[in-house]
Each structure stands twice: as structure tokens, then as C-alpha cells.
Amino acid sequence: MRHLIFLPLALVLSACDQGEITVRITDAPADAVNVAFVAVEGVDIEAEDGSFTRFDFDPPRRIDIAGLRQGRSETLLQNASIDAGAFSGLRLRFAPDFVPPDVINSDPIVLDNGTTATLDYVRESIRVALAFSIDELERETVLLDVDLRASLLQDDDDLAANRYRFDPVIRAIRQSDAGDIQGTVAADLVNQSPCFPAVYLYQGRNAETTTLADREPPLNSRQLDNLSITGGSFRFSNLAAGGYTVAFTCDADADDPEDDAPEVNFLASRSLDVDAGRSSQVTLP
CATH class of the missing domain: 2.60.40.10 (Immunoglobulins)
Structure with missing residues (x-):
């Protein structure tokens, strides 16, 4: 009987070592840009020792960053289980070549005048610093704020090629601090x-x-x-x-x-x- 009791107790104790994290993404809109789709492959949570807990999206998430304004946000992770502890940041991973099969027009940028443009990713991932901790059985929500005005780059060559470059400028904050x-x-x-x-x-x-x-x-x-x-x-x-x-x-x-x-x-x-x-x-x- 002692063995029958011990196994469920071990599972309960193991579960108590974990908390939950929610990650949402929002935006500071860019000039003249009405739509800006980016493909997110996953979100990683960085522990104080530099290790990452990975959360992969299969298929990648295609998100219209330009639509997340005036306090609106989109959830990337919802109450995801994670080992309790102290953390130093988050990492967003992008999928530059991903286009959903049901998307007819693959151009991810639409300007206010209705014209479209392609998008080149300057980097395929970005780390955002944020010190926070999650205790056992605790829930934490983190907001990632993308400054789209500073993230979309276009020089004369880009203009001639009808494209933008995406070099994300992002800051993070705990929702409870906001x-x-x-x-x-x-x-x-x-x-x-x-x-x-x-x-x-x-x-x-x-x-x-x-x-x-x-x-x-x-x-x-x-x-x-x-x-x-x-x-x-x-x-x-x-x-x-x-x-x-x-x-x-x-x-x-x-x-x-x-x-x-x-x-x-x-x-x-x-x-x-x-x-x-x-x-x-x-x-x-």
C-alpha cells in the first residue's frame, strides 16, 4: 500500500515545482503601414543560468503586428507550464520562409495606400531582457511590445526592390507592473x-x-x-x-x-x- 500512495504523491510534488507563464505581443504602430505579418516559430524563456525552456509553434504563428495597437495584444503562450525559478529574459524565434498554405497573396506588408511589399528578416531570433521570477503554482504574464516604427527599415535599395527589412526593437514588461x-x-x-x-x-x-x-x-x-x-x-x-x-x-x-x-x-x-x-x-x- 505504501508504494501505491507514494507514486501519486511524487507526481503531486513534481507538479508543485512548476508555475505557469503567459506571453502576449503588442505593437507601437509604424507610419503608413496598415498590415505587417511576421511569422513566429517559437518563444523561449531564459533562466538566470542562461539555459532556455523552448516552446515551439507547429506550424509557426503568423501575426499581424501592425494590427496590435491601442493596447490590443495577441497571446503567444497561454498558461504554459514551466519550472519555478528566476528568469532573465525571453527569446522570440522567427520563421522567415513560412507562408500558410491558405494565403494567396504572400506579401506580408500592406501600406495605407493599398500597395504591398515583401519583408526580409535581418535576424531569425531576438533576445529581450527581463528579470522576473515564478514561484511554485504561481502564474506570470509577460508583454512583448514591438516598436514597429523602429523595426521596419527601408533604404533606397529596399524602396527600389519594393521591400522592408525587419530588425525587431522589442521591450518586455510584466503585466502586473504595467x-x-x-x-x-x-x-x-x-x-x-x-x-x-x-x-x-x-x-x-x-x-x-x-x-x-x-x-x-x-x-x-x-x-x-x-x-x-x-x-x-x-x-x-x-x-x-x-x-x-x-x-x-x-x-x-x-x-x-x-x-x-x-x-x-x-x-x-x-x-x-x-x-x-x-x-x-x-x-x-
Whole structure:
């Protein structure tokens, strides 16, 4: 009888050494890009000792990154079992050649004007740093925020070949630590001519915002939503608690991810604090 009792107890004890992890992906949208499909082959969770727990997708997941805006996200892993412990990051693996058999038009990029383009992957995987821990029987949710404006590259050769290059810029945050910023931009700022409006987010209050080439570059950027003669709105989601500076420019068209010193002048900025689980409001100017 002791053997009959021991086996189920061992299984229970083994299960108690594990927790669960959920991973979701979201996006900061890119200029003029309406659709941007990327194929994700798997997600790996990195332990403190540098080892990875792999989660493979068969077939790969084809995700429209451009559609994940305004706080929307798509789940990559849902309550996946993982050994409890301390972790240092996550790794996304891509499948550059994957096209689902039911997809007729394989071009993954669709611009706002309806034209399409191909996509070349600069790298087939990317590691994103994030220190967190999962205790026994605990659940953790991690958000991966892709900055699509900084991730889609296009030089003159790419333009001639009708393609973009995808070099992902991603940050990670625990969902329980996340807050957001919702803001508006006044009409007198956006009604200048010419104006290609965008709002940039810097880490820290009263951050230096003279150019994009400073030693402390912006954390993220957003195009304006609901843009009209009365102004516009914006939202930065999935931010760690702390101080931030938001800054508005009409020179967003000069922001080239491959230019080390783009000429971008900021016309207004505000500092504010973000708290976990809350939305902070700000108005520019």
C-alpha cells in the first residue's frame, strides 16, 4: 500500500515545482503601414543560468503586428507550464520562409495606400531582457511590445526592390507592473504647415529632448490618433511604473531608424508619473 500512495504523491510534488507563464505581443504602430505579418516559430524563456525552456509553434504563428495597437495584444503562450525559478529574459524565434498554405497573396506588408511589399528578416531570433521570477503554482504574464516604427527599415535599395527589412526593437514588461499614458495634442501644434506629427516617450521626468541622437534616446514613439483640425490623441501602453517625459514634433518624417542623428525638433513636452495598473493623463502643450 505504501508504494501505491507514494507514486501519486511524487507526481503531486513534481507538479508543485512548476508555475505557469503567459506571453502576449503588442505593437507601437509604424507610419503608413496598415498590415505587417511576421511569422513566429517559437518563444523561449531564459533562466538566470542562461539555459532556455523552448516552446515551439507547429506550424509557426503568423501575426499581424501592425494590427496590435491601442493596447490590443495577441497571446503567444497561454498558461504554459514551466519550472519555478528566476528568469532573465525571453527569446522570440522567427520563421522567415513560412507562408500558410491558405494565403494567396504572400506579401506580408500592406501600406495605407493599398500597395504591398515583401519583408526580409535581418535576424531569425531576438533576445529581450527581463528579470522576473515564478514561484511554485504561481502564474506570470509577460508583454512583448514591438516598436514597429523602429523595426521596419527601408533604404533606397529596399524602396527600389519594393521591400522592408525587419530588425525587431522589442521591450518586455510584466503585466502586473504595467501602466499607460493617454494624452491629447492641442490644435495649434498639429495645424502647422508642414507637419508630420508624432509623440515621443522618454524615460525619466524632465528628460532631454533636443534631438533623437542624444545619449538617452526615446523609449518609444506614437503617431497621433483621431487627427483633425481640433488636435489629436495618443496612447503609450505597457509602461513600467516611474517618471516619463512625452514630447511632440512635426518632424516625424525625418525620423529614420538608420540615421544616427535625424533632425527632429520638439515643439512641446510634459513630464508625468505612471503607476502600475493605472492610466495617466497628459495634454500637450
